Every structure is written in structure tokens, then in C-alpha cells.
Amino acid sequence: MTNHIPNKLNEIIGQDTSKILKWFENPGKKSLLIHGPTGVGKTSSVYALAREKNLEILELNSGDLRNKERIKNVIGEASLQHSLFGRKKLILIDEVDGISGRHDYGGLAELNKIIENTKNKIILTANEIFDSKFSMLRRKCELLEFKHVDYLDIFKLLKKICDGKKVKYNEIILKNIARKNNGDVRASLIDLNMNMIEDKINEVGDLREYAQDINEVLRIIFKSRDVDVLMKILSTLDEDLDEVFLWIDENLDKEYSEDDLINAYDKLSKADVYRGRILRRQYYRFLVYQSILMSAGVGLSKKEKRNLYISYQRPSRILKMWIANNRNAKRKSIAEKFAGKTHSSVNKAYKEFDILVNFLKDEKLAEELELDDDETEWIRRNF
């Protein structure tokens, strides 16, 4: 992402960066915690600030080991001394919520201690800070929230970059890039870069892998309570609504529990009613209701945000059903033969198969029903 590096805080789009400057000039607390979604400019702001104020950045991010020892060695000292040559230090702890409880044992506690005693300014960044394990950090730091960036602002930025590089572009393509990325500036810039071949912006292909996309959508539905974000999330997604429906169903109980789960399933069940009506009557206006119930309906069913990290599973139900149907094909064909010979209903024979099968094992009977070898073999093996 070499095409746009903000050198000044006011080049960061969509965020109120003047608050960072205000904190820097006149800090109430020595540490600032910037939190918000991915790719909206948290880290970039810190670097822009450093450039603007000629600061030396000492960074520890999730690529580093961040256990107690390590944090103490790298940051502990630095937080207490001033630079020798007048260049001020700024300590950046990036992606605090990535500090792992297991591998980075004791890291958070050490960080709390450092923040308490630091002489230098520290900026921390995080996606989600409302987990109780961050309660100490929340109290000790000034908090600043970064939001999703409006896609039109991203679009303007992309346009400016293209103009600056004298690259030819089609506005619709730029808008698509901006819209597809859901307020994520970094992802939009990456996509712009990828599609910038020689001096032209090409048609946007599949920008991101599908699995990544759907994971992001699920994360927003399950984690966000922001109705504007929720309402937009499905309309920005190109994927099949039915597919999303299955993903939500597969993963809902990993994210929600108790009343939240009950309410969310109620919304999902109603979404399905609209889906049924669409299929039966081809009345596509109902899509609006289905989609809102799936996104905002499920999203707002939770009383509070949850910050557990969950890795979402691909829907497995359809595959299981397919396998079972194949397995039950013999059951069906035998039930049909039985019903045909006895003036009875196939459905009923299929349902009561477990009763019938006791005497269907009988050879004479199998012969009378004209069961073939596969079918008798199947009965022998399964019952």
C-alpha cells in the first residue's frame, strides 16, 4: 500500500483527528487508546502525528511477542527515560486486543503497570476494548473512537490518488471499490493498487476471497449494534442471501446465548417465512424484509456487544442432508415398492419403515416385494 501514506493528521479521512492533536498538546492522561474497526486509520494517525511532530516511534505490535518479560524490556525502560538528542519518543502499542492470554502471559498486567508510571506518551490501538479484561486500560487511558468511513469519502480519496498519479479511471469502478470494502480505507487502497495496471484502473474483479468477505459480514452482524452499519451490511455484499442465511444459522449459537439467541432465532425464523413467500409467489419485494431481519434483526437481538473472538464455520448442514438423502434413497425405494403392493401411502411406509423393516428382512417377503439385491443387502447391513 504505497500509494497513499498520510503525512499529516488532517490527511486522515473520516475521523476527528484534531482530538489526537489536542491530546498530544495537552494530555489529561499520559496514554491514549484509539479503538475502532479495521483499516480506518488508527495506526496511520499515529505515524502521521509522529511525522508532523518529528517524534521517534517505539512500536510493539501483534507481530511481536508481548508477554510480561518482553513488554517490560522493550517498553518499560523507554517509558521512563527521555531521549538523549531531543527527539521525543512516542510509544505505540498496536492492536492491544491481540495480546493473547496464553502466549503473551502476563502481558496485559505489565502494560497496566507501565501505563501507570510512564513519563512518555503512549498510544494504544485496538478493535474492540469492551471486554472486561481491558477495564483497567479503559480507565487509565483517554479513549478515542474511530468509525467506519463513509464510502463516498473513501471514493473521494481514491479519486484524489488517481488524479495525483494521472491515472485514468471510471468513477463507477472507484465507487465499487469503496463500497465493497465497507468503510475500510486500507482495504480500499489495497484494492485500488491491485487494480491499477500501468496507467489505468481496470474492472474490479473478485477483490477479496469469498470466505474472508462472509466472515467480515458475520462479524459485523454478530458484533455490531450500530443500526446504520447493520442496515448497510447486506446491501454492500454481492453474495447470495441464502448463503449468508446458512452461515448465520451455522454460527449464531457460537456468538449468542440465552435471550439473545432466542430473539435472534425468532428474527431468522421470520426472515425464512419471507423467503418461503418469495419462492412460492415470486414476489421479490419481500427480499427487503428478509434481508433486514437477517442483518439488523439478528444484529440488534443482542443486548450488548460481545468481544470474544470466534472463528466462523462454513455451513455444514446442507452437505449432511445431502449425504443423509443418499443414504435414505434405498429406504425410499423400498417404501415405494411396499406401498405399491399394499395399496398404502409411500410417505407413511417411509415414516414407519423402522417397524416394517423387521419383517422386510424375511426372504420370502423380499421376493414378493421384488426387492433387488442392493436393497436386501442394504437392509441386512443397516438393521
Add this chain to the structure above:
Amino acid sequence: MQDSSIWIEKFRPRRFDDIIGQEIIVKRIKAFVENKNIPHLLLAGPPGVGKSTIALVIARELYGENWRENFLELNASDDRGINVVREKVKDFARTKSIGNALFKIILLDESDSLTRDAQQALRRTMEQYSNTCRFILSCNYSSRILDPIQSRCTIFRFKPLEKESISKIIDRVCKEEKLKVDDKSRDALIYIAEGDARRLENVMQSCSMISNKITEELVYEIVSSARPKEIKEILELAIEGKFSNAKNKLLEVMLKHGLSGLDIIKQIQQEIWNLKIDDNKKIELTDKCGEIEFRMVEGSDEFVQLEALIASFMKNDKPYSK
């Protein structure tokens, strides 16, 4: 067929006098047959109470040994779209009957599963060929038969067989097959039969494969294999708040037994009353059950509807505390 080894065929009555139960219906239809003329008939009622049997008896009594020549049976497993009604039924209906018979008979089993279009097509056919052909329609629910068809038929409503009738059938089968029943196993058979002679005979034949002494335990063991007891476990898991376990088990049970969402919801509705929960709660859950069954009929994903239902079993009445 007489010596079929499938009991529900072996013990199917061949003559009016062999029929057990449904006395009033039998008497009236017998009177038609004695006059050598019958109207179009609509036989409505649950499975295993004698609808097909009566249709077959009519054919035998009217046509004698060669009854098959003048009798066409189409059941739901056959393809019965509108084209079949237009071609197969018409072809059979318009040709003259064989022998001395005045008309032919077409039996449409499970006619409530005919599509609307097929029923519409049938309506004209019934009228056009009423000189040469009579229709006997059997169905579970007469409400699913179009009004114009109902109005062209004489309707007979069958009820589940009474205890006494079921008991007589038990005797008949036991005598022929040399089986032994005691009072308890007889009660068990009557209970599980639910007024359905076909179900009764299927269960008895299953029992006979294991022992010729039918015991109460044996009866219930045979039947429970088709009515999974896991449903109760699933509901209990949900009540304990173990939703994910309940959900996985539910899918497993449905797939293993090949059950539809409606099969499951029917059992859940019955099982609610066996749970150890407050009675008011049972009413509330029954209401929810009905709502979900409605949504299932309207919706498209049965499993999601069931998940929504079992999720609501988790609800405890404590107010939410923050």
C-alpha cells in the same frame, strides 16, 4: 394376493361381510352395489380405517374374479400430474367396460395430494365419462379436495376404528398366525394402533418375527424404533440451556430417521406435556409450537424453524438482569 406374506394384504377383507367396523358406511355402500350402480365416491378419513379396502371390495363384488379388467388404481407414488389425469385416466375412462359390467371404476388413492391443476382436469373428466366410468377418491382430508369435485361425489367420512374392532382384528390375526396375546399386550396393541388397522397388523407382523408370544414390552419396543425418544432429550437439553447440543442432536435425529420438520414438530407438541415444567409454561410453549408450525408451512427452511422453536424452550421467566 390371497396368499401374500405381507399381512396387511393377507388379512385384507375380500367381501363386505369380512369387514370389521365402519358398519354404517358398509351398509350403505353395500346397498349401492346390490343395485349394480354406484355414484362417484369420496372416501375421507385417516389411514388404515378401510377406505382402499372398501373400494377393492366394491370392485370384487361388482365384477367377480376378473375385477382387475375394469378397475384402475392410481396411488400417490405413481406420477399423477395433470398429464396423467388427462391421458391415462381418460384413456381408461372412455373405453367400454369388459363383460357385463355397466361401468368401470377408477380409484385415486390419496387424492388430496393431487395438484390443483390435476384436480381441475379431473373435474371435467368425471362429468364427461360418467356414463362409462365411476370414480372413487380416497383422501385424508376432504378439505383439500376442490369444491366442484366434492359436489360431484357422495362423501363418506371414516373414523378411526373403535377399540372393539381393533380387538377383533387382533383375534383374527392371532388365530390364523398362531400368536399368543395376553390382556396387557392386547391393550398395548390397541393403544399403539390408534385406530389404524394397517399399523396394527404391521406391528403384529414385526413382533411375530421375534416371538410368537406377543408381550407388552415387545410391542412398545417395536413401535419406539419409529418414534425416536430422542425428541424428549433434545427438549431437555434446550431447557438446560445447552442449545448447541440440542441443535446438533436434532439434525442427527431428523437425518437418521428421515423425518420431516412437520413430523418433528408434531412430536414436540405432544412431548411438551411430558416435560417437568410449569403448566402455564406448557401452554406458552404449545402456542409457540403452533406459531412455528405455521411459519414452517409458510417458510422454506424447516430446520431453522425448529431451531427457533427449541431456542424458545430455553427461555426462563426470570427478568433479565444487567
